[in-house]
Amino acid sequence: MNRELFAAGERLVSPAYVRQGCEARRSHEHLMRLLLEKGKCPEDGWDESTLELFLHELAIMDSNNFLGNCGVGEREGRVASALVARRHYRFIHGIGRSGDISAVQPKAAGSSLLNKITNSLVLDIIKLAGVHTVTSCFVVPMATGMSLTLCFLTLRHRRPKAKYIIWPRIDQKSCFKSMITAGFEPVVIENILEGDELRTDLKAVEAKVQELGPDHVLCVHSTTSCFAPRVPDRLEELAVICANYGIPHIVNNAYGVQSSKCMHLIQQGARVGRVDAFVQSLDKNFMVPVGGAIIAGFNDSFIQEISKMYPGRASASPSLDVLITLLSLGSNGYKKLLKERKEMFSYLSSQLKKLSEAYNEKLLHTPHNPISLAMTLKTLDKHCSKAVTQLGSMLFTRQVSGARVVPLGSMQTVSGYTFRGFMSHTNNYPCAYLNAASAIGMKTQDVDLFIKRLDKCLKTVRKEQNKESDVSGVDNNDKTEDVDIEEMALKLDTVHLDTCQDSS
Amino acid sequence: MNRELFAAGERLVSPAYVRQGCEARRSHEHLMRLLLEKGKCPEDGWDESTLELFLHELAIMDSNNFLGNCGVGEREGRVASALVARRHYRFIHGIGRSGDISAVQPKAAGSSLLNKITNSLVLDIIKLAGVHTVTSCFVVPMATGMSLTLCFLTLRHRRPKAKYIIWPRIDQKSCFKSMITAGFEPVVIENILEGDELRTDLKAVEAKVQELGPDHVLCVHSTTSCFAPRVPDRLEELAVICANYGIPHIVNNAYGVQSSKCMHLIQQGARVGRVDAFVQSLDKNFMVPVGGAIIAGFNDSFIQEISKMYPGRASASPSLDVLITLLSLGSNGYKKLLKERKEMFSYLSSQLKKLSEAYNEKLLHTPHNPISLAMTLKTLDKHCSKAVTQLGSMLFTRQVSGARVVPLGSMQTVSGYTFRGFMSHTNNYPCAYLNAASAIGMKTQDVDLFIKRLDKCLKTVRKEQNKESDVSGVDNNDKTEDVDIEEMALKLDTVHLDTCQDSS
Amino acid sequence: MNRELFAAGERLVSPAYVRQGCEARRSHEHLMRLLLEKGKCPEDGWDESTLELFLHELAIMDSNNFLGNCGVGEREGRVASALVARRHYRFIHGIGRSGDISAVQPKAAGSSLLNKITNSLVLDIIKLAGVHTVTSCFVVPMATGMSLTLCFLTLRHRRPKAKYIIWPRIDQKSCFKSMITAGFEPVVIENILEGDELRTDLKAVEAKVQELGPDHVLCVHSTTSCFAPRVPDRLEELAVICANYGIPHIVNNAYGVQSSKCMHLIQQGARVGRVDAFVQSLDKNFMVPVGGAIIAGFNDSFIQEISKMYPGRASASPSLDVLITLLSLGSNGYKKLLKERKEMFSYLSSQLKKLSEAYNEKLLHTPHNPISLAMTLKTLDKHCSKAVTQLGSMLFTRQVSGARVVPLGSMQTVSGYTFRGFMSHTNNYPCAYLNAASAIGMKTQDVDLFIKRLDKCLKTVRKEQNKESDVSGVDNNDKTEDVDIEEMALKLDTVHLDTCQDSS
C-alpha cells in the first residue's frame, strides 16, 4: 500500500491504527530492501507473510500480470489453469533469454529479479558452507549430470583437440553418462584400497595425462560426495596436477555442500591448484524437489560462458524453490541443519557400529567420508550371494529407503562400458556391504527406525540361512550378471506384498 | 476411503447419506481408472476436485510421503519448506532415474505414474493436433533449444563422422545455439524470397548435402513455426532429401502444435520421407510456465535413446503443469483453444490489414505462415531508421508485449557467426516491418487493444517525424551495429517512465 | 514495493524494466484506492492477483502479523496450524469488539478495514439489486434465522410489553424457531388460496393486531422468497398496517436478493409504509459457503443498535468470503448472474410445464413467485401417498438435490406447535406436488438433467403403481404422521444403494 491507500484507509478506521499497520508494513519492506541491496541470505528466516508478500511484489512486475497488458507475441505467459498459475506464484516467463540463462528478460522484470537474487543467495550460502573464495554461480534447472554435460560442452569450444575426460572411478551412472552425453571418452582411473577406504590413484591420473597428452584431455572430472568405502577424491593434489598440465578441472560436488569437509576440499583445491567449476545438486543439499543444480566457480567469465551455453529460456521452478527455502531458513537455519547433520552422522555411525558388532560384522573404517557409512555383510554373503540382495529387498519393503546393499562382483554395462564390481567403485572389493548415509534433514527417528528394522531383517535372513545351509552355495554364476540391484531385490522379496490384495 | 472407513462413517451419520457419498467417490474413481487404463486425455476436463484427489492419491505413493518411512540415503525427498512441498503437491523425487529420464523410480511410484501418464496424454494430444502417426514422445524439463541439443548429442553416437548440421536460416538465437552447444558446425542455408514470403531453398540444401558428403552431415535441422515473412520450411521436400541421402531430420516445431498446418507438415514429412524427431515447447503450446519441451518421433527406439541420454533425475514440475492443464481442459477444451486461435488469427489479420492501409503500409502476404503476421513500416523507415526502433520501444512501454519491430539491415554476431539483416531471416529484406502473432490463448481484447495502441503510436511517431524531417537521414551507420532491438528501444523511449518517480 | 525497493531492484536488472513493473503495480494500487475511497463494488471484477495483493496488504496491518509484535494478552491472534492461518489469509482477529460487531479493533486495523469495506460493498449491491433507499447494513456470521432472532432481541428493549410476533405462515423451521429462540410467541396467520397461489391474509393480520393490542405485538415478521405455491407476502400492505399501528416490521428476505421482484417489494414497503430491517442469507444470494447473513435497513441507528446487541467478536470468515466473491465478480459479474437466473427460471418453467403435461399433471400457476415452481403430483398420490415420498427418495439417490416432494396432509410439531399440512404452508392444499427452484448460479445443464431424471423416475413409479394397483389404498393413516420427508424417503428407496457395497 502506498501513502494514498493508507490515507484512504484512515478515513474508514482510526488513523492511529492504520498508522500502526503502515509502520508494520515498513518492517517487511525493510527486510526486502536489505535483501535486494545486499544480495545475501538473511540471518534469520523470513516468516511466510513477508515471503509471500515479496513473491507477490515480484510477480506483479512481470508483463503477464500487468492489468493492461495486451500480448501479440508467441510467448506471452498465458496460463490455462488457475491451479498452475497459483502454484508458480504467477511467475510464468521462466528465467533467462534465448542467449543466456542468466540474462534479464524485458517482459519479466520480476522473474529476472527472482533469478538474480536466487543466484546471489546461493553464492552467499556456498561461501558460508566453506568455499569462501567462490566468485560466481548460477542455478540451472537440470540434473547434476546434465549440468556436468553442459560444463563439458562449454570446454569443448576452448579445447578443440580434446577427446578424453579423466575420471577417477565412481559407480554412479549419471556421472558417467554426463561425459558420454557430451560426446567424450571417459578414461576410468581405478581407485586404490587404503585400509578400508578407496582413494584416488594420483599416480595413475598423472601417468594418463602424460600418456594421452594434455591437449587431448578435456578435463579431469573428480568427485567429492560418494558412497563409502569410496571417499572424496584427493582434490588438492588433482587440482595441482591440473594446474601443472594446464588441464581444466570440473568437480562433481553432488551432495557435498552439506559437508564442510567436501567444501573445504574444493576451497583448498582452488587455492593451491585449479578448479574450473564445481557442480552440486539443489535437492540433495537444500531439501527442495529434484530438478536443479548449481554451477559455481572461481572465474566469472568461465561461469558466464557456461550460462551462455544453455540455449533458450528455462524453468524458474528450481530457483523459486531454493529461494523460498533459503529465505524461510535464513543462514542461521541452514547452519543449524548442517550442524544437525553432522551430529546425526556421529549417531548413525555409533549405532551402526554397535549393530554390526552384534552380528559379527564391522563398520568399515572410512574416516575421509563425511556422509556415507558402510557395514560389512560378510557372514551373509558366505553362504549365498542372494542373501545380500534379499536383505536389500526386505529393507525396501519395510520402508527403509536409501539403504544400499552391495553384493560382491556384480557386473554392469553402462553406455557400452563394462564395470566389474559395479556399485563398489572397484573391481574386487574384499566383501559385500551395506551403505547408509547421514544426509541433511535426517532425524534421530530415522536412525532409530533404520537400526531397528535392519536388526529385524538381519535376524530373519540369518534364520532362513540356517535352514537352507545344506542346499546353499550354488548360484555363484549370478554374480557375473548385469543386475539392477534394487529391481532384482524386489523380485525376490514377495513377503508382505500380498497383504495389499485385501486393501481398500 | 475404503469400505471400512465408510462403515465407520455410517455409524456417525445416516448410512443412506454415507452411501451417497460413497457412490459419489466412485464417479471420481471412474475417471481416474479410465485415465490409467486408456492413457488418453479425457474428452471433458476434470474439475479441480477430481484433479486434486488424483494428485493426492499419486503423491502418497511416493516414499517421502510414507508415514512409516525412514530414509538413510543421500536423496530422500525431504523438504525444508512447507510452502515448497505444497506447491509441488508433495511430489519431490522428480522424474526418471540416473540412467533414463523416462524410467520408473522404485522410491517414487506416484511420481513415476505421473510421468508415464503425462507422456501418454501428451502423445494423445499430438495425434489429435495432427501428427496422427507419432508413436513416442516424452516431456523433458528443458528449453526447446536445449532439447534440440540433446537430440543432436544423441545422433553423434550414431554418426561419428558427422560435423555439420544443415539449417535453413531462422533468426532466433536459441535454435542456432542449440547446434553450437552440441558442438556442431551449423551450415546456414539462406532463404529465398517468393512474393513476400521467405521460403526454404531446397536446391541449396541438396547441393550442400552433396558438397559436404552425407556422412559428414549430422542432420537437417528444419523449422515450422516462425515469424513472418519467413514461413514454415518445406518439410515434405526436406524429409524426402533426408530419406534419399540417409540423413537424420530433426524438426524444431517450437510453437507449432497449436497450428494444424505445422502439424500437417510434420505428418506429411514423416509419411513421404524422414523425420527422426520433432521438438516443441510446452509453454508456447500448452499455456504452462516456461521450462519444458516435448521430444517426439515415429520410432520408439530412437526416442528412447534420446531419453536415455539425459544424465540424472529431472524436475517433474513441467510434467505436472502440463498434466494439470490437460486434465483440466480435456481434449475438448484444448480443441476449443485451437479453434479460437485460428479465429483470432483471421481477426488480427483483418484488423492489421485495415490499419496498415490507413497508414499507407501493407500487410505482407504470407499465406503459408499460420501464426505470425507482418506489416510493413516503409514510411517510417524512409526518414530515419531510429523511428522503427522507437516504435518498438513505444509499444513496449505501453504494455504491448510480443510485438516486434524489424528495422532494415541490423547485424548481429551469435557465437562467432555474423548474421546480416538479423531478425529478418535474410540478409536484405526489402523493408522494415512489424510482427504480431496470434498465439494460443489470445483474446479479442488483446487484438483490439493492440490495434488501438499501435494506431496511437504510429500517429505520434509520424508527428515527430514531420517535425524533424529536415534534420533526419543521418545515422545510417547505426544499421550495421550489433543490436538488441528490445534493449535499444528501451533506451530511446523514456517518455512515460518518469511518472513512475512519484509512485508509491 | 516502495521507491527504495524499486531503486534497489534497478541495480539488479535494467531500470527500464523495473520501471515497467513499478508502473504495473500502480494499476493494482489504483483499483485498491478506488475501492477504499468509494466503498463501492468495482464494475469489473478484479483478477486474483490484485485480490490477493489487497488481502495481503490488509492482513499485514493486523498485529498478529507484525514482525516485531510481542503479545501479552489473552487473545493475540496466534495460530497453531499453518494450514489454518493460510486459509484465512492470516486474518485471525475476527471482526468487531466486545461491544459492537461493527466496531474497529485497535489490534487489527486490517481486519477492521476488511469488515468496513465488506459492509460497504454489500450495501452497494443491495441498492443495485433493487432496494435503492437502503441506508445501512452489516454482515453477521450467523444463519438467517439466528440473525432474525437478534433483530427480535433488539426490539425487546424497545417494546417491553410485547409478547407476540405476527407471522404469516411459511413452513420453514428456522423462521419459526427464530421467534421461539428469542422468547416470543408466534401468532400464525394462515395463508389464503387465490387460484393456485397461497397469499397473505391481510385482514387476518390486521384483526390480530387489534385483538392483541399493538403494544403487545413485538413486530410483524413477513417473508419474501419462499417455495411455491406460496408467494412472497403482500409487503406493501403489511408495511402500511405496521406504519398505521406503530408496529415494527422485520422481513425475512432469505434468498430474495437474487430476485428483483423480492427486492422491489421491500423497496415499496419502505416507501409506503414501514420496514425496520430485512435479513438475507449470504450463501443463498452470493454463492458463498453457508454461515452468514446480512441485516439491512433504512434507519442507521436501528441497524447499529442491532449490531451492538451481538456480544463479542465474531468470525470474519463469511465477510471475507463475500468480499472475495464480490471483488472477483464485480457488479457487472453479479448483474450477469442475476440476469442468467431469470432466464433459467423461464427455461425451467417451460420445461417443467411440458413434462407435467406429458404426465397429466400441471405446473401450478404461481406468477407472484419469481424463484420457485410447483408441479402437481395428483395422479401419483391417487393410489398411494407413499408413491409421492418414494419419488422424492428416488430423485435424491439419483443426485437430484433440492427437489422437494410435498405429500398431502403430513403433520409436524415444531417447538411444541403442530402444523397440519406441513411443508405446504397451509392446512389443506388441494394436491400433492413437487417443487423446483431456479436459484442463482443454476445452469442449463442442471435443468436438463433434472427434467431427464424426473421423467425417468416418474416412469418407474408409474410402472410400479400399475403392478401394485390391486393392493393399494391401504396406508392413508400415515398421512397424519409426524414425518421428515427427506429422511423417510431415504428409508424407502434402497434401490441403487447396494451397488455401493462392492466399492473400494
Added chain:
Amino acid sequence: MNRELFAAGERLVSPAYVRQGCEARRSHEHLMRLLLEKGKCPEDGWDESTLELFLHELAIMDSNNFLGNCGVGEREGRVASALVARRHYRFIHGIGRSGDISAVQPKAAGSSLLNKITNSLVLDIIKLAGVHTVTSCFVVPMATGMSLTLCFLTLRHRRPKAKYIIWPRIDQKSCFKSMITAGFEPVVIENILEGDELRTDLKAVEAKVQELGPDHVLCVHSTTSCFAPRVPDRLEELAVICANYGIPHIVNNAYGVQSSKCMHLIQQGARVGRVDAFVQSLDKNFMVPVGGAIIAGFNDSFIQEISKMYPGRASASPSLDVLITLLSLGSNGYKKLLKERKEMFSYLSSQLKKLSEAYNEKLLHTPHNPISLAMTLKTLDKHCSKAVTQLGSMLFTRQVSGARVVPLGSMQTVSGYTFRGFMSHTNNYPCAYLNAASAIGMKTQDVDLFIKRLDKCLKTVRKEQNKESDVSGVDNNDKTEDVDIEEMALKLDTVHLDTCQDSS
C-alpha cells in the same frame, strides 16, 4: 485409489512399487479409521498429507461436489469464486439443519461427519484438559458472549418466571451484554478484596437468591478465566448454592481450557454441586481464528436442547479450523502447549516481579489466577493519572499487544448500567496497575521483548514526570470520565507515528 485403480497403475509402473504405494495408503487410512471409530484426538498429530487427504475424502461426500449432481433447490452449495471454494476445502453446506445445529444434513454427508468428529474431538480434549466427567459438547460459530446468550435463551423456556441473572462482577463488556441481549436483568454481585485478590462474595450471592426468590432467578452466571487481580469465581461453592436452590449454573470459561486450575474448578463444581453448561472460546484456547465457542455440559439432553435453539444452518469454518488444528497437534501436541504455557506463566511472573521491584512497584499477589498477572503503577499514578494511560498508549505503539493499563476510578456505562472503577472489577481498587497474561502459544521471546519495552516505557514516563512535576496534579476529574482506555491512549501518544508519513 481402490483395487482397480492400483491394478491399472501396475500396468504402467512396476507392480512391486505400486504395491508399496498401496501399502502406504493403508497407513493413512488406518489413521482415518481410528479417528472415525474412536472419535478421539490422535495422540500424535497427523501430517498435512493425511489431513488433507481426509478433508478431501469428506468433501467429496457432499452433494455440491458430486460429479453428476443437478441442483434445483434454493441452496445448492454453488460457489462463485474458486478462491473461496478452495479455502473451505470445498465444504460449502455448513453444519446443522434448520432445526438443530448438530443435526445431520442429507445433502452433505461429509460436512455432517466433519461436524460430528469435531465435536467428538473437542469433547475428548475437554476431558484431557481436566473436566473428566463432561458428557456432551458442540462447537458453535459464535462468540463466547453470543453463546452464553443462547444458553440463557434456552433456559428461558424452562424457567418462565425468571427475570434475573446473578453475576459476580467481571469487567468485560461481552459477558455483561450476553445477559442484556438475552433480555434478562443482570444482578451484579460486587467482589470482595482478599489480600490483593478480588474474589466471589458468596454470602452476597446467596442473600440475593433468597431476596429475589429462586424461581425469579434464571441462573447464576459465573466466570473462571479473568484478569488479575480478580481471580476465578469460587465455583464449587456457587455450584452448591445453585444445587441447593435449584438454580441453573452457567459458567463463562472463556479462556480457561488452557488452565488446569480453571478446568479443575468446573470439574469440582459439577461433582459437588450444579454446573449446567460451561462455555469457552475456540480462538483463545485452541489458537484458531476468532469466531467460535464450545458449549459443554454434563447432561446430554440439556446440551442438545441448546443446540436445537440455533435457528438455521451455521458456518462450518470454526469447526474446520479446530479440527485441522487438533489433528495437526495431536493430544500430545496440545498437552505440550499447555505445559509450555504454565512454564511461561512462571517465567513472566518472575520477570515482572523483578522489573516491578526495580521501579518501586510490586507484582500483585494473586495466586488463584493461573493466567493473568498485575503489576502496580502507584508511583506513576501519584502525580497524574494521565501517565497511566500514556504508558498504555506507548506500549501499544511499540507493538506490545494485550498489555492493559488500569487507571484508578474510570467510569463506564454499558447498556445503561454504570460501572465505577471499570476494568478493575471493583468500585475502588487500591491502586492503578498493568496486566499481562501468559496465554497458550506464548513464547519466551514474547516475555523478553515485553519486559524490555515496558522497562523503556517506564523510564521515559518517569523522565517526563520529573520534568512536569511542578505542573501536575490537575486533571483528577478525568478519572470519572467514561473512557475507552485503548482509544484514549492512542490519542495521547503521537510519538513515533509521524515517521510513517515518509513511508511508501
